[in-house]
Amino acid sequence: MIVGTQKPLEEIWDMIKGFRKVLVLGCNTCVAICHAGGGKEAEILASLLRMKASLSGVETTVRHAAIERQCESEFFEPVMDEVRASDVVLSLACGVGVNFLADKAGDIPAFPGIDTAFFGAVEKAGIFKELCAGCGGCILHLTGGICPVARCSKSIMNGPCGGTSDGKCEISRDVDCAWYLIVERMKKLGTLEKLFEIQPPKDWSTGLYGGPRKVVLEHITAPEPPEKGKESQGGM
Amino acid sequence: MNKVPSKKKGSVLVVGGGIGGMQAALDLADSGFRVHMVQRDPSIGGTMVMLDKTFPTGDCSMCMISPKMVEVGRHLNIDIHSPAEVVSVEGGPGDFSVRVRVAPRYVDPDKCTGCGDCEAKCPKKVSSEFEQGLGVRKAIYSLFPQAVPNTRAIDRKNCLYFMKGRCRICEKTCKAGAINFQDEGKELELNVGAIILCPGLDRYDARARGEFGLGRWKNVVTSVQFERILSASGPYKGEVKRPSDGKHPKKVAWIQCVGSRDPHNANPWCSSVCCMYATKQAIIAREHDSEIEQTIFYMEMRAFGKDFDKYVERAKNDYGVRYQRAMISVIREDPATGDLLLRYAAEDGKLVDETFGMVVLSVGLEPHRDAVEFAGTFGIETNSYRFAKTSSIEPVRTTRDGIFVTGTYQGPKDIPETVMQGSAVAGEVMALLGEARGTETITKEFPPERDLTGEEPRTGVFVCHCGINIASTVQVEKVVEAVKDLPGVVYATDTLYACSQDSQEMLKKIVREKNLNRVVVASCTPRTHELLFQETIRDAGMNKYLFDLADIREQCSWCHMGQKEAATKKAIRIVGMAIAKANLLEPLKSDAVGVTPVALVVGGGVAGMTAALSLADQGFRVSLVEKEKELGGLLRNLRHTLEGDDVREFLKGKIDEVRAHERIKVYNDAEVAKTGGFVGNFETTLTTGDVIKHGAVILATGGMEYQPDEYLYNDSDRVITQRELEGRIASGKSPGTGECYVMIQCVGSREEPNQYCSRICCQDAIKNAIALKERNPDAQVLILYRDIRTYGLREDYYRRARDLGVLFVRYEIDNKPLVESLDNRLRIRTWDYMLNRELTMDADWLVLSTGLRPHPTTGKTGEMFKAARNPDGYFLEAHVKLRPVDFPGEGIFVAGLAHAPKNLDETISQALAAAGRAGTVLSRKSLTVSGIVAKHNRDLCMSCLSCVRVCPFDSPYIDEEGRVAHNEIKCHGCGICAGICPAKAFQVNSFRDDQILAMIDAAMAEGKK
Amino acid sequence: MKSGSNLEKVLEGGHFAVTAEVGPPKGTSASVVQKKGDILKSCCDALNVTDNQTAIVRMSSLSGCVILKGMGLDPVMQMVVRDRNRIAIQSDILGAVALGIRNVLCLSGDHQKFGNHPTAKNVYDIDSIQLVKTLKTMRDEKKFLCGENISGEVPLFIGAVENPFADPFEFRVIRLGKKVQAGADFIQTQAVYDVDKFAGWMKMVRDRGLDKQVHILAGVIPIKSVGMARYMRDNVSGVSVPDEIVTRLEDAKDVKEEGVKITLEIIDRLKDIDGIHGVHVMAVAWEDIVPVIAERAGLLPRPIL
Amino acid sequence: MKPQSEQREAPSIEKPHGIPDGWEPNILAFACHYCAFAAADLAGVMRLSYPASVKVLRLPCTGKLDYIHILHAFERGADGVFVAG
Secondary structure: OEEEEEOOHHHHHHHHOOOOEEEEEEEOOHHHHOOOOOHHHHHHHHHHHHHHHHHOOOOOEEEEEEEOOOOOHHHHHHHHHHHHOOOEEEEOOOHHHHHHHHHHOOOOOEEEOEEEEEEEEEEEOOEEEEEEOOOOOOOHHHOOOOOHHHHOOOOOOOOOOOOOEOOEEOOEEEEEOHHHHHHHHHHHHOOHHHHHOOOOOOOHHHOHHHOOOOOOOOOOOOOOOOOOOOOOOOOO | OOOOOOOOOOEEEEEOOOHHHHHHHHHHHOOOOEEEEEOOOOOOOOOHHHOOEEOOOOEEHHHHHHHHHHHHHHOOOEEEEOOEEEEEEEEEOOEEEEEEEEOOOOEOOOOOOOOOHHHHHOOOEEEOOOOOOOOEEEOEEOOOOOOOOOOOEEOOOOOHHHHHOOOOHHHHHOOOOOEOOOOOOEEEEEEEOEEEEOOOEEEOOHHHOHHHOEOOEOOEEEHHHHHHHHOOOOOOOOOOOOOOOOOOOOEEEEEEEEOOOOOOOOOOOOOOOHHHHHHHHHHHHHHHOOOOEEEEEEOOOOOOOOOHHHHHHHHHHHHOOEEEEOOEEEEEEOOOOOOEEEEEEOOOOOEEEEEEOEEEEEEOEEEOOOHHHHHHHHOOOEOOOOOEOOOOOOOOEOOOOOEEEOHHHOOOOOHHHHHHHHHHHHHHHHHHHHHHOOOOOOOOOOOOOOOOOOOOOOEEEEEEOOOOOOOOOOOHHHHHHHHOOOOOEEEEEEEOOOOOHHHHHHHHHHHHHOOOOEEEEEEOOHHHHHHHHHHHHHHOOOOOOOEEEEEOHHHHHOOOOOOHHHHHHHHHHHHHHHHHHHHHOOOOOOOEEEOOOEEEEEOOEHHHHHHHHHHHHHOOEEEEEOOOOOOEHHHHHOOEOOOOOEHHHHHHHHHHHHHHOOOEEEEOOOOEEEEEEEOOEEEEEEOOOOEEEEOEEEEOOOEEEOOOOOOOOOOOOOEEEHHHHHHHHHOOOOOOOOOEEEEEEEEOOOEOOEOOOOOOHHHHHHHHHHHHHHHOOOOEEEEEEOOOOOOHHHHHHHHHHHHOOOEEEEOEOOEOOEEEEEOOEEEEEEEEOOOOEEEEEEEOEEEEEEOEEEOOHHHHHHHHOOOOEOOOOOEOOOEOOOEOOEOOOOOEEEOHHHOOOOOHHHHHHHHHHHHHHHHHHHOOOEEEOOOOOEEEOOOOOOOOOHHHHHOOOOOEEEOOOOOEEEOOOOOOOOOHHHHHOOOOOEEEOOOOHHHHHHHHHHHHOOOOO | OOOOOHHHHHHHOOOOEEEEEEOOOOOOOHHHHHHHHHHHOOOOOEEEEOOOHHHOOOOOHHHHHHHHHHOOOOEEEEEEOOOOOHHHHHHHHHHHHHOOOOEEEEEOOOOHHHOOOOOOOOOOOOOHHHHHHHHHHHHHHOEOOOOOEOOOOOOOEEEEEEOOOOOOHHHHHHHHHHHHHHOOOEEEEEEOOOHHHHHHHHHHHHHOOHHHOOEEEEEEOOOOOHHHHHHHHHHOOOOOOOHHHHHHHHHOOOHHHHHHHHHHHHHHHHHOOOOEEEEEEOOOOOOOHHHHHHHHOOOOOOOOO | OOOOOOOOOOOOOOOOOOOOOOOOOOEEEEEEOOOHHHHHHHHHHOOOOOOOOEEEEEEOOHHHOOHHHHHHHHHOOOOEEEEEO
16 A cells, blocks of 8 residues: 655644635555545544644634545545635645646645655554565566565665665664565575576666656446447447 | 263362462353452462562562452452451361351442542551562551452451541541441351462561661561562652662672571471572663662572573673672671671682672562461461472372362462462362363343444443542543533433442433433443443443443542542543444444364473363363373383372373373374364364364474483493483492492583573482482492572572582583593593682593483474464563463463473462363353454455464464454454554454544543533 | 786785875865875775765765776776666766776765765666676677667776675675676675675675686775774674674774774785685765785785786 | 444644633542542532532443543543542
8 A cells, every 4th residue: 555644733734824714635555554634634624724824823724634545536526625625735646636636626726745655564553564566577587586676775676785684774773674674585485596597777767767657448447439420329 | 071060069169369269260250150269368469569570571460350359350250359368167078068257348338439548548657568568558448459359358456446446537528428436357168179288488587687777777688579660550660769768778688598498497498489480580670770780699590480581681680789798797887878788708718898888688489477277277288498399290189189289388489389289289180170160150141232333422421539549639620511412421420439230320321311321421430330331221221332431530539639620621632532432333243253172282291281281170071192102201110200200100190091091082103194173172283184163272282302412422332311320220230339430510501502401400309319328338429510499499409419428519500611531431520619729539430410401392283273483492481470371372271291301299289270260261152252352454464464464363374365364353443553554454453543543533632611 | 818907917916915095175176186186096906986875975986986087097987877867877988988997896886875966866777787898898898788889999908896794695606607708807895894794795706606707806895993893793784793892992092093903914814715705995075094005914015917 | 343433523722821710620530439539429428629620420440441531531621530449
């Protein structure tokens, strides 16, 4: 899932303090699961902003709402009146949702309430960790299912570098060395010899560095409108 | 099965109302028996209520025991007779007649509301027994604020009226008219099927040891006095102060073994608890006062219990407690300062003088002073120390059939073991009286519930004066006036005592007359009175959850005395909050689920077999699962107990009994493969393919003996374990003529990574040492130890070993003995701390006292039943003090070595306890679920699993569709799920978000004028 | 000869090589580099110029190399893959060769987190092994990474580093093998203090025959103070400083002298290990000790080839 | 999916100002039924005195407490919130 963390209140306040009618809009999917931007957090943030406004002597109304997913057009319908009645919408969705909302919100600004962090998983309650970088060219079959792109701080393909110590990365004792894990895991799988080969430089063009990406599923995309007269001829 | 009318009585007498007696009473009353509790003091509670905190978790003692006391006090099937004593006992198992003398209380419990006005007004001050003389009480009093029953009692010896014929102020004060100076007490004749003795303990009177100056030097206090000093509700409100001048002592000393382990001047036994309570007190003292320097003078650190060694390590490392191994010969006071000068012999033998601001005497435990007469009344034998006589294989049976014993009357012990024995005697009684279950219990009948669907709230408010308790501070009429027009309120009134019988009737009448559908009572705390009022409105045909209690006494009038205006304003807010909530309350159903009256016992060792037999005797079918071909477990390796009981004989008898029992089915070569379900309704599949449906499970997966690799064990045939030595002694191979045996203790125990005491090894070594010496006095036996931990009455054998000439030499962990092999002998070198030099011995045999480990299957089994384990791998009980055989998940219990290392008698006690606890589940036709549970809204739920991860009771789970679902049967209504749920998919009944928000609004609203 | 550099000649000639490290300044002064070059020129066969070491911005390695080259010294250009993508790397290599640089040492580079721009974006387009292979392809096949041809020769003596003390120990030799396979001509190792462990590693290296395929120079860092020893022991990942070294320094009257003695003892033992073809002395901010060490270790004079 | 329609009114918080004489903070305590609420009872039993402006709201466990409960109290004018469990 997409993991995010809420921005500091001061930063949010700086974004919205000039606006009189604020809508805090939560997204009840990934960011709700990581306790950063669901309906519950929207309600909490709205309350905090109301108090912040009051303490700053600014007359501001702050309302809150949430929808299932801010990355689907249809889900916005029930809140669009609220959106249009606002001076600014503070979206607690991931960056995807904020972009999407900006497209829909016309002349109403859409601001981010959270920092979208990474694709990750719950390690245990309250701890989320990054496991995939969305590079568009998966090589997990070569690395024991452990991703060096996302989990090695240098994203190297022929690790581990000389900075590893006691299985930890040089950047912090709290970070596991991904390559240490890869070697240990492949030992266990009996496939260590796969690591003897030199991995060639990675093709990064499938990732962020290749420009904005798009996936098109032709079997699902709406076909061109059929010619008139043929519409109801399908057997029922 | 046709139920043959039983000749056995379905009621039980519990003599003593301490924590052990309470546990036995609750277990029995919860499983279909009627209980008479006879308590000598005017309140139940015993010793535990006097304690501040408990080791090793630091939990507040009163907070733990108080709800239990309330439960006992309110239980429909427990009658408390107090202050009372048993006069005579006739008859036998299944049918005893008992005469009980109830002493006069001079206060009529039927009329008394417990308001305490009389006590406040009583002019006579008396030194308080409860505060150990550090505080005062009145002549009419309750033992302590949370007393149960909370009916006051007049202390005739100190009452001015009884002494001088005038006063009677209490009588004039009592608006309920409960004072009765003519009370003569009464005598009761009870017919019971079994008797449980738990009279509790006395503490050694340290004034007998004049050299310590107790009673002479003001700043020398007993450990119980120090408990009261530490207690936030005690005489010093938790401030560590000296009795002489109220100053904070900088240095505090604890002196251990005062009155214990001293056959010449005091009691010969070890009191088992003092090392740990002194450690606890030293820790808490530092928590209360960071300047304090604590020193504990001790002979041997007996931290033998579960996680105790870790606790002592924490005391040393995190709390700066200094442990000084030394005997104090004398204490002298500096009259100018009140400081105390202690003289002791340091380890190098030099005499040292050290000054302390305060000294705590760790006084030992002993049987109640009337223990001998007491035993006579019940016709049971005592041992030479006046404890009830029992054996290691029947640890809770007295010498008279049908009479059982629990707690410190059986021998010195701590709280969890007392509680465990409380459940154990309950288990024994259930087995004895199984057929009479349910024959004498009473149930309450209620009228049908009125259907309230669609009605707007019609709330009635009853504001209590509580005599003058509330009314003297809160202007009750003003409160009524202020709330009567609040939304939803259709009726508001005041009442003198809301809890009195006539008020209850009035309340019911008004509910019907005014057609009320919500009731708010504003009086005292819901913790003691909510159930009472809920029952009353239920009696009036209302759902009991349509009630809220506003606490305007404990949380208002009593803490704002003399501030009428402010208190009244606050009371209005409090009542307003309750009304706001009441308006949003909804009737709740208490669901019930059936119970499969079958037990699964995992593990066929002595724990598993004992539990299985007890449950089968109670009348339940039992499936006993043993992974090996044979039953018996670890005990098969043992021949005799320290006390000399023949273990093989005992074990054979048990196995035969299990095999022959018609209600026990044994599955050998079988393990649990998977399990599911919840209390009352488990379904477990075995590796054999058998599927067992059961209502409760006992995990008795046992332990293992540690296989050493230390001290040349793998290199020399002359290095053996205690178990191997036991075999050699039994077969006559040991001792050979003039042989020398050296034993090393704590092999594989009490050091990282196994920082725990294996508890059995000291006795094992001493048992074998005695056997060697008895067979051949010429044999030399030398035991290298760290601390000899022959706790309780086992101390006798330590003394016997020394008398027989067994030598004991202490070693320290950072200077362990060194062993080298010499042809057919072994050379052992160790540092002798007494002589301050190295000792070298050549031995024929080196015997290693190897500790215990949890059985490797413990982890796997635990995971399946979601039973947590401690860092050492032993099962972690639900609460180390009060729920020693339960798991947080209901219907799952633990017994034996799987829980922690323990001796045979303790394993048997725990197994009986597990059976007793399981009996409380299996004996019910159905289990009622409280209405206060979390409700799960699947439409809102995102299955994020936050609830699944945080719930302490495993009630949210992933269902067959792979989504989060909620099992309300397991839910305790704590609401942690609701707190964490990002989708607000959980709401706790009666604590819903809308209700809480409404209460916040009401709390913050300006009160009406 | 692949490159004809002095270092290559010394090593191919079977001599025990000595290299040292020159850290360029956090500024524009060429004289800083020249001064260090002056101190080191008579006691070393080649001088490494570090590349924004520990991710702290300094004068570029290429410039430092050019300055040393101008003094008639043989520079080793260190190149990390942290800051350049494959385009920049190859372009810099072309320029370096054009300016007469012949030795290149390929490294991953310390993570920017440690440096003075911790919020920088790193590159890590290719890793150090891929860099070695890229240089070999450029030299031997005269082709860029993309396969297109390079005009002109690319005479390079390719170096790589290895840390025998990092985890997982047994995989380190395998990884060294990958570097050799990728085309490394010489290896400079992380600083050695635990000679026993290092010897164990070298045995694994010899068992795989790698010592025959590549010149291994053992890294040495003289310790100047007790604090530095403790810091290296406790905080520098992948460096293993035995406690007894710390104790020796703690007990020493003259810590610097003791540090030198320890270094000499280590070099002495390294010389006896089969497959060690030289030492690489990294005297960070203590360059003037290198001639002393070289002298006392009997490594002078340096061969002139 | 339905948007969360329930909305709170605009807040009625005063602007910060100096503390007037005799002012007592308005404090709401959230207390666990099993411990802190029992402790509050005990305080009464022991006749310990504290300002009457402190009010206690009983929860089944402080784990039930939600951020919004605290914030709501502040929005309604609480000067302090005390969570004990």
